[in-house]
Amino acid sequence: xxxxxxxxxxxxxxxxxxxxxxxxxxxxxxxxxxxxxxxxxxxxxxxxxxxxxxxxxxxxxxxxxxxxxxxxxxxxxxxxxxxxxxxxxxxxxxxxxxxxxxxxxxxxx
Amino acid sequence: xxxxxxxxxxxxxxxxxxxxxxxxxxxxxxxxxxxxxxxxxxxxxxxxxxxxxxxxxxxxxxxxxxxxxxxxxxxxxxxxxxxxxxxxxxxxxxxxxxxxxxxxxxxxxxxxxxx
Numbered sequence: 001x002x003x004x005x006x007x008x009x010x011x012x013x014x015x016x017x018x019x020x021x022x023x024x025x026x027x028x029x030x031x032x033x034x035x036x037x038x039x040x041x042x043x044x045x046x047x048x049x050x051x052x053x054x055x056x057x058x059x060x061x062x063x064x065x066x067x068x069x070x071x072x073x074x075x076x077x078x079x080x081x082x083x084x085x086x087x088x089x090x091x092x093x094x095x096x097x098x099x100x101x102x103x104x105x106x107x108x109x
Numbered sequence: 110x111x112x113x114x115x116x117x118x119x120x121x122x123x124x125x126x127x128x129x130x131x132x133x134x135x136x137x138x139x140x141x142x143x144x145x146x147x148x149x150x151x152x153x154x155x156x157x158x159x160x161x162x163x164x165x166x167x168x169x170x171x172x173x174x175x176x177x178x179x180x181x182x183x184x185x186x187x188x189x190x191x192x193x194x195x196x197x198x199x200x201x202x203x204x205x206x207x208x209x210x211x212x213x214x215x216x217x218x219x220x221x222x223x224x
């Protein structure tokens with residue numbers, strides 16, 4: 001069974017500080033991992049996918065298969081980064097996403 | 110390109126009633142997935158449809174059902190509503206081909222309150 005763990009429900013940092021949102025997963029096979037973000041009063045939207053190895057809004061995430069982790073990082077947090085972040089696993093031929101419980105990030109001025 | 114739309118956006122029902130929610134995917138997308146979002150359980154997968162066929166199903170009771178039409182629009186139905194069914198129901202669409210990194214695009218959700 002696939003499982004995603006986000007150990008922090010809440011994370012608070014100051015503007016300009018580095019931020020890391022943790023995500024650990026369990027999955028048999030070759031995982032596909034995603035980070036989704038939900039800003040206040042907006043719909044859930046894709047932030048980035050591990051397969052793209054991209055940087056979106058300054059965020060990056062590296063898949064570490066040895067540690068089964070996919071932590072989301074940003075070197076300098078901005079107030080507009082305040083949102084709910086969800087790590088998700090699946091997609092591909094599985095046709096479903098399994099989400100972690102989410103981490104609420106607050107960036108203080 | 111228009112995004113995923115869901116109707117209605119808000120719904121109030123009483124225990125024992127049934128409800129039908131609707132989802133229109135992004136044009137060209139043939140896969141529609143449904144998720145339930147609650148404060149306690151987070152986002153949980155309900156089921157996924159592709160070309161009018163259910164391909165995957167989550168761990169929900171049989172009261173939760175769905176279908177997909179030939180134009181890829183989907184509906185989900187919950188019968189004999191319980192208080193615990195109060196949640197935000199999200200619909201997501203994708204191409205459905207199972208390609209690597211295929212992205213699901215989410216609708217705004219239907220907020221269901223069961224009294």
